[in-house]
Amino acid sequence: MILFFGTCFLLFVICYLLFVICYLLFGTCNFYRIQRGLLPTMDRIYITDLSQHEDQIVTLKGWLYNKRSSGKLRFLILRDGTATVQCVVFKGDVDEATFAAADALTQESSFEVTGKVVPDERAPSGYEMQVKSIKTVQIAMDYPITPKEHGTAFLMDNRHLWLRSSRQTAILKVRHTIIKACRDFFDDRGFTLVDTPIFTPAACEGTTTLFETDYFGEKAYLSQSGQLYSEAAIGALGKTYCFGPTFRAEKSKTRRHLTEFWMVEPEVAFADLDDNMKLAEEFVSFVVQRALENNQEELKRLERDTKPLENVVPPFPKITYDEAAKILLEQGVDFEYGSDFGGGDETVLADQFDRPVMIHRWPVEIKAFYMKHAPENDNLAMGVDVLAPEGYGEIIGGGQREEDYETLVSRIKAHGLPMEAFDWYLDLRKYGAVPHSGFGMGIERCVAWICKLPHVRETIPFPRMMARLKP
Amino acid sequence: MILFFGTCFLLFVICYLLFVICYLLFGTCNFYRIQRGLLPTMDRIYITDLSQHEDQIVTLKGWLYNKRSSGKLRFLILRDGTATVQCVVFKGDVDEATFAAADALTQESSFEVTGKVVPDERAPSGYEMQVKSIKTVQIAMDYPITPKEHGTAFLMDNRHLWLRSSRQTAILKVRHTIIKACRDFFDDRGFTLVDTPIFTPAACEGTTTLFETDYFGEKAYLSQSGQLYSEAAIGALGKTYCFGPTFRAEKSKTRRHLTEFWMVEPEVAFADLDDNMKLAEEFVSFVVQRALENNQEELKRLERDTKPLENVVPPFPKITYDEAAKILLEQGVDFEYGSDFGGGDETVLADQFDRPVMIHRWPVEIKAFYMKHAPENDNLAMGVDVLAPEGYGEIIGGGQREEDYETLVSRIKAHGLPMEAFDWYLDLRKYGAVPHSGFGMGIERCVAWICKLPHVRETIPFPRMMARLKP
Numbered sequence: 046m047i048l049f050f051g052t053c054f055l056l057f058v059i060c061y062l063l064f065v066i067c068y069l070l071f072g073t074c075n076f077y078r079i080q081r082g083l084l085p086t087m088d089r090i091y092i093t094d095l096s097q098h099e100d101q102i103v104t105l106k107g108w109l110y111n112k113r114s115s116g117k118l119r120f121l122i123l124r125d126g127t128a129t130v131q132c133v134v135f136k137g138d139v140d141e142a143t144f145a146a147a148d149a150l151t152q153e154s155s156f157e158v159t160g161k162v163v164p165d166e167r168a169p170s171g172y173e174m175q176v177k178s179i180k181t182v183q184i185a186m187d188y189p190i191t192p193k194e195h196g197t198a199f200l201m202d203n204r205h206l207w208l209r210s211s212r213q214t215a216i217l218k219v220r221h222t223i224i225k226a227c228r229d230f231f232d233d234r235g236f237t238l239v240d241t242p243i244f245t246p247a248a249c250e251g252t253t254t255l256f257e258t259d260y261f262g263e264k265a266y267l268s269q270s271g272q273l274y275s276e277a278a279i280g281a282l283g284k285t286y287c288f289g290p291t292f293r294a295e296k297s298k299t300r301r302h303l304t305e306f307w308m309v310e311p312e313v314a315f316a317d318l319d320d321n322m323k324l325a326e327e328f329v330s331f332v333v334q335r336a337l338e339n340n341q342e343e344l345k346r347l348e349r350d351t352k353p354l355e356n357v358v359p360p361f362p363k364i365t366y367d368e369a370a371k372i373l374l375e376q377g378v379d380f381e382y383g384s385d386f387g388g389g390d391e392t393v394l395a396d397q398f399d400r401p402v403m404i405h406r407w408p409v410e411i412k413a414f415y416m417k418h419a420p421e422n423d424n425l426a427m428g429v430d431v432l433a434p435e436g437y438g439e440i441i442g443g444g445q446r447e448e449d450y451e452t453l454v455s456r457i458k459a460h461g462l463p464m465e466a467f468d469w470y471l472d473l474r475k476y477g478a479v480p481h482s483g484f485g486m487g488i489e490r491c492v493a494w495i496c497k498l499p500h501v502r503e504t505i506p507f508p509r510m511m512a513r514l515k516p
Numbered sequence: 517m518i519l520f521f522g523t524c525f526l527l528f529v530i531c532y533l534l535f536v537i538c539y540l541l542f543g544t545c546n547f548y549r550i551q552r553g554l555l556p557t558m559d560r561i562y563i564t565d566l567s568q569h570e571d572q573i574v575t576l577k578g579w580l581y582n583k584r585s586s587g588k589l590r591f592l593i594l595r596d597g598t599a600t601v602q603c604v605v606f607k608g609d610v611d612e613a614t615f616a617a618a619d620a621l622t623q624e625s626s627f628e629v630t631g632k633v634v635p636d637e638r639a640p641s642g643y644e645m646q647v648k649s650i651k652t653v654q655i656a657m658d659y660p661i662t663p664k665e666h667g668t669a670f671l672m673d674n675r676h677l678w679l680r681s682s683r684q685t686a687i688l689k690v691r692h693t694i695i696k697a698c699r700d701f702f703d704d705r706g707f708t709l710v711d712t713p714i715f716t717p718a719a720c721e722g723t724t725t726l727f728e729t730d731y732f733g734e735k736a737y738l739s740q741s742g743q744l745y746s747e748a749a750i751g752a753l754g755k756t757y758c759f760g761p762t763f764r765a766e767k768s769k770t771r772r773h774l775t776e777f778w779m780v781e782p783e784v785a786f787a788d789l790d791d792n793m794k795l796a797e798e799f800v801s802f803v804v805q806r807a808l809e810n811n812q813e814e815l816k817r818l819e820r821d822t823k824p825l826e827n828v829v830p831p832f833p834k835i836t837y838d839e840a841a842k843i844l845l846e847q848g849v850d851f852e853y854g855s856d857f858g859g860g861d862e863t864v865l866a867d868q869f870d871r872p873v874m875i876h877r878w879p880v881e882i883k884a885f886y887m888k889h890a891p892e893n894d895n896l897a898m899g900v901d902v903l904a905p906e907g908y909g910e911i912i913g914g915g916q917r918e919e920d921y922e923t924l925v926s927r928i929k930a931h932g933l934p935m936e937a938f939d940w941y942l943d944l945r946k947y948g949a950v951p952h953s954g955f956g957m958g959i960e961r962c963v964a965w966i967c968k969l970p971h972v973r974e975t976i977p978f979p980r981m982m983a984r985l986k987p
Contacts, residue, residue, distance in 0.1 A: 089786065091706065091754070106786040108751070108948045126754020126785065127706065155948040157786075183919075185947040205748035205940045206947060214752050221709045228699065235562065235598065238692045242978040243714075243761050244776055246985045258729045258738070260775075261767070261982055267729070274978055277676035277987075280579070281685050283562070283597020290714050290760060296732070304731075305715055314597065315560065315577040315628075448654075469676045469987035476656040476677060477579045477626040507713040507745055511732055515717045516748075516940035 093127040095162050095172040102177065104159045105130070108209070109150045119147040121176070123158060126214075131165070132158050132174040139176060146179040152191075153209070155182035197502075204507060205516050215343035216503055219336055220492045224288075226335035227309045227486070230328055231286045236311060239278040239285040241271030243292075247466035256294050256304075267292035270485060273415075273470050275312035276446060279481060280473060286311040298511055300500040301388070301438060303489055305509040312483035318417075318427040318445040321482035322403055325431055325441055326359040328486070329401055333357040336495050349497045353434055356400045361431070365406040369394055385411045391438040398434065405429040405444075414456045417445040417480075429484070437494035443484020450474035563599040566633050566643040573648065575630045576601065579680070580621045580656075590618040592647070594629060597685075602636070603629050603645040610647060617650040623662075624680070626653035668973075675978060676987050686814035687974055690807055691963045695759075697806035698780045698957070701799055702757045707782060710749040710756040712742030714763075718937035727765050727775075738763040741956060744886075744941055746783035747917060750952060751944060757782040769982055771971040772859065772909060774960055776980040783954035789888075789898045789916040792953035793874055796902055796912055797830040799957070800872055804828040807966050820968045824905055827871045832902070836877040840865055856882045862909040869905065876900040876915075885927045888916040888951075900955070908965035914955020921945035 089104045090097075107125030114120075117136035122129055134147040150156060160176040190206055200207045207213055231238075244258075244265040256267040271287035278285040288309040295302055311324065333354050336344070344351055364372075373380040376393050380386075386394065386404075395402055405428065406419055412426035419425040428444035447453050453474055457467055492504035502508040507516065560575045561568075578596030585591075588607035593600055605618040621627060631647040661677055671678045678684055702709075715729075715736040727738040742758035749756040759780040766773055782795065804825050807815070815822055835843075844851040847864050851857075857865065857875075866873055876899065877890055883897035890896040899915035918924050924945055928938055963975035973979040978987065 093706070106950070107754070126708075126750070126752065153948040155950045182951075183945075183949040188947050203940075203943075205745075205943060206751070208749060208752040217708060217710060217749075217753065224709055225699070225703060228696070232696060235564070237597075237688060238695055239688060239977045240761070240778060242776060242980055243763075244980050244985060246987075256729045256731075258727045260727070260985055261765075263985060265985055274676075274987075278679060278688075278977060279597070280677070281597065281679040282688065283578070290711070292714075294732075305713060307711060469674075472674075472676060474654075476659050477624040478654040479577070479626045480653075506710045506749060509713055509715050514715060514731055514734060514736055516745075 089157075091127045092123070092125050092130045092170060095130065095170055095174075098162045099164060099172070100162065102159060102161055103174075104157055105132070105174065106157045106182075107155070109152055109154045109156065111152070112150060114148075119144070121147060121150060121158070123156075123174075124209075128170055129211075130170055130172060130174060131168060132160060132176050134176040134179070139178065143176070143179050146181050147176070149184060150179075150181065151185050151188070153185040153188040153206075155185075156180060157182065201502065201508075201513060202515075208506065211346055213503065215340075215346045216492065216496050216498070217506065218343050219340045219347075219496050220488070220504065222336050222339045223332055223492055223495065224307075224488060226332045227328075227488070228288065229335075230331045231284075231309075231311055234284070236284040236286050237278075237282040239275060239282065239287055240289060241268065241274035241278075241287040243268050243289065247463065254294050256292050269293055270308065271310050272312065272483060272485065275310060275483060276470070276473055276481065279312050279314040280477060283315075284311070284313050296511060299388070300502075301490065301493075303501055303505065303508055303510055306501075306505070307488040308485045309488065310483060310485040312481065314479045314481045316445075316482045317480055318405060318429060318482060321443055321445060321484060322363060322405065322429055323359075325429065325443065325484050326361040326401075326403065329361075329431060329441070330358045332491065333495060344496070347496050347498075349495075353399075354495065357434075358400070361401050361403050362398045363403045363405060366404055366408065366425070367406070369404050372397060383408050383410065388438055391432050392436040395432045395434050395436065395438075401431050401433055401440070403429050403431050412444070414460045414462065415446050415453065417447045431484075433490070433494040435494065435497065437490060440490045440494060441484050441486045443482065445480065445482040448474055448478040448480055450478065560628075563594070563596050563601045563641060565598075566601065566641055566645075569633045570635060570643070571633060573630060573632055574645075575628055576603070576645065577628045577653075578626070580623055580625045580627065581682075582623070583621060585619075590615070592618060592621065592629070594627075594645075595680075599641055600682075601641055601643060601645060602639060603631060603647050605647040605650070610649065614647070614650050617652050618647070620652065620655065621650075622656050622659070624656040624659040624677075626656075627651060628653065672973065672979075672984060673986075679977065682817060684974065686811075686817045687963065687967050687969070688977065689814050690811045690818075690967050691959070691975065693807050693810045694803055694963055694966065695778075695959060697803045698799075698959070699759065700806075701802045702755075702780075702782055705755070707755040707757050708749075708753040710746065710753065710758055711760060712739065712745035712749075712758040714739050714760065718934065725765050727763050740764055741779065742781050743783065743954060743956065746781060746954060747941070747944055747952065750783050750785040751948060754786075755782070755784050767982060770859070771973075772961065772964075774972055774976065774979055774981055777972075777976070778959040779956050780959065781954060781956040783952065785950050785952045787916075787953045788951055789876060789900065789953060792914060792916060792955060793832075793834060793876065793900055794830075796900065796914065796955050797832040797872075797874065800832075800902060800912070801829045803962065804966060815967070818967050818969075820966075824870075825966065829871070832872050832874050833869045834874045834876060837875055837879065837896070838877070840875050843868060854879050854881065859909055862903050863907040866903045866905050866907065866909075872905060872911070873903050874900055875903065883915070885931045885933065886917050886924065888918045902955075904961070904965040906965065906968065908961060911961045911965060912955050912957045914953065916951065916953040919945060919949040919951055921949065 089106055107123045110124040110129055111122040119134040121132040123132050136144050157180040159178045160174040162172055165173040245268050258265050269291050275285055275287055291308045292305055370382050378393055406425040407428045409426045412428045416426040416428050419427055430439050431441035433440045489501045489504040493501050560577055578594045581595040581600055582593040590605040592603040594603050607615050628651040630649045631645040633643055636644040716739050729736050740762050746756055746758055761776055762779045763776055841853050849864055877896040878899045880897045883899045887897040887899050890898055901910050902912035904911045960972045960975040964972050
């Protein structure tokens with residue numbers, strides 16, 4: 046009996062000692078080494094992943110967004126591109142070098158920080174870090190963008206740094222969501238991406254708004270739209286979209302114009318204007334709803350009231366150009382029937398509705414030569430524009446294309462366009478012509494609307510405008 | 517009792533009559549109307565969706581790919597962009613007009629065809645259609661591309677039609693998969709898409725291979741890479757990628773060169789060369805495996821042996837430039853140490869391995885000024901190239917960037933580059949510099965490799981080469 050208890054006691058003691066040894070070896074050693082600088086970096090994580098590491102020691106890497114001091118405490122706001130988090134340095138917790146490092150960090154200095162992840166209800170991420178050690182990477186001196194107000198020209202000159210502000214990163218994240226939503230929408234519906242060329246040989250509709258380049262002795266022009274090429278691609282693939290930068294050398298300095306902007310353009314074989322409008326309204330609402338799902342935090346940071354966006358579900362109101370013109374006259378707008386709508390007209394029209402409005406059947410004079418005319422009225426083109434609410438104007442333009450060879454030839458002649466530039470385009474009407482439609486959506490105008498920005502210059506990482514080619 | 521049975525009988529008769537009426541009204545009426553042409557189109561479906569409509573009457577819309585005749589039978593091969601299917605017209609099943617319409621259809625004529633979906637084990641899709649009616653849309657006369665062999669110049673001149681061939685649609689579908697895989701890879705790993713500008717102000721590294729355009733009186737150059745801008749973007753977002761067309765005015769006419777090509781370029785803050793190589797090998801294998809998952813049919817049509825692609829999984833072999841040079845010398849290649857590898861050298865190197873090989877640590881003289889030098893040897897640049905197997909050469913180029921301000925300034929001077937063009941780029945080293953890396957993958961070379969194509973001209977819908985700007 047004594048032997049039994051003795052053995053038990055011995056086993057218990059051995060187990061206890063083993064436990065203590067293990068605890069000393071594995072339970073605290075990393076912590077110990079980090080404090081002593083023996084383990085300079087732990088596995089690095091991003092701020093968005095903090096919740097998976099509660100009570101663990103981790104390393105974050107990023108830039109100092111802001112700093113506060115209070116007695117023996119230093120509060121470092123770190124940003125790493127995914128989010129921001131407060132890192133608390135308590136003098137009693139760290140060695141002198143670490144506390145001095147915290148004191149030396151300036152706005153936008155880069156550093157690595159190791160510490161314990163602890164829950165904090167007041168924090169936006171729900172967590173803060175109790176700092177154990179800091180490794181300074183580079184000290185930024187006199188960062189030019191300070192919390193004070195800066196002029197637009199100054200911020201645009203420093204666009205490479207301005208991008209780091211919380212407002213600009215929020216916009217870029219919404220832009221990312223919008224672009225991904227556009228692609229997912231078409232990919233999920235069986236469309237094939239067909240990248241159309243940027244270099245195009247002939248200036249189809251006059252050269253005044255085209256950028257030109259020397260192409261090994263020939264002249265090439267930068268594309269304003271992939272549409273004509275997409276019309277060829279649907280003959281191979283049925284439903285396609287292109288999505289790339291487009292260029293317009295317009296001498297306008299409005300808040301809606303960029304010289305370089307991205308456009309997504311679907312094109313569908315065997316689709317008429319009604320099919321096209323249905324696709325467009327489903328598309329726009331898909332994109333808006335995706336932004337609402339993924340970017341609540343960013344939209345909040347931009348102080349975007351999301352109520353009007355929640356309305357953006359099909360069906361959209363659909364009115365003809367004639368009905369739109371009537372609305373303008375009723376609203377007392379000085380508008381001449383037959384002309385295109387200006388920015389102000391578009392706002393008046395959009396204000397009549399609680400979601401985007403589609404305007405179809407336009408006077409043929411103000412629409413492109415390739416548009417199909419309405420079967421019921423040869424003076425009307427089967428085009429459609431989609432106007433965004435809240436004064437953001439046209440975000441989509443499209444329509445049904447003329448598929449008849451003879452009709453298209455006579456249109457090209459009537460518009461005084463060079464027939465030889467369209468030989469391949471006319472081929473599409475000779476070899477298996479089909480009714481077809483498509484549209485284009487400008488990404489930057491869409492971003493401006495969804496984020497409710499006053500100017501498109503903030504919608505693209507490095508905007509290009511008439512007087513802006515740098516950085 | 518008689519009354520009871522009488523009522524029952526009457527009820528039975530009424531029910532039977534109701535059933536007959538219903539059957540006549542709904543059971544056969546569509547079928548009846550279709551045969552009589554009263555219902556010109558049913559709900560249209562795509563060929564890929566046939567399996568969901570077995571034994572149903574549906575309408576397909578597309579183009580005649582091929583046709584065979586045999587007595588009272590006409591076999592129409594219809595393609596609609598999603599697939600092809602055989603539509604069988606039996607003279608006894610259709611009215612005279614329909615049979616005549618089938619006879620009149622020529623290659624690439626567009627038509628709508630309504631009929632019953634029936635299983636057919638011999639068919640690639642597993643189904644064929646028993647035709648009930650045909651609606652001709654347009655008759656194509658003398659389609660220029662016939663099953664006979666055509667010269668490359670002829671096919672390139674007719675690229676807008678050549679795209680319709682089964683080989684070209686297969687390539688475009690693989691291209692679609694590859695591009696989507698690239699984006700998904702980075703999106704799923706928390707990268708933010710940051711579209712870098714096409715118009716850039718200064719010719720950083722000489723103008724010989726840059727396309728130039730007049731930008732409202734200034735000179736602008738078309739981007740060859742978004743890298744420098746991505747280096748700014750990671751300061752805001754940590755991990756970014758850009759994905760757009762890039763331009764190179766190279767006077768070379770090889771099978772690997774286009775003047776306009778698409779490139780995906782990730783950039784990561786706090787990442788060194790090893791991190792970069794790890795990302796690159798995971799990325800390449802992800803893209804290849806996705807193509808194998810999604811495009812078995814297309815790869816088969818291209819007669820691509822998929823065995824070598826199945827090998828493309830991490831880890832890739834990683835050798836230094838010095839080791840690569842040694843291999844070349846061992847293989848008896850006439851190669852001078854210190855020079856860049858030519859296409860033939862790349863093939864010899866790639867042939868030593870069963871998957872892509874990564875070559876790192878290059879002589880600084882043949883790499884760009886912004887590359888970080890190896891800590892162990894200042895004569896080596898921390899760059900990495902990834903060579904595809906099977907003679908496809910470099911598909912990825914990248915490396916770790918120099919983050920030290922003074923070092924970069926002295927490099928710019930040493931390379932005789934204009935300092936003022938890099939003021940904003942140098943800012944990134946003043947304000948929170950961090951170790952960072954990235955790479956670029958050319959989409960067209962990747963498509964050429966995965967599809968095993970002899971020339972990049974087939975990898976992009978509308979290729980642009982030195983002597984090719986049209987269509």
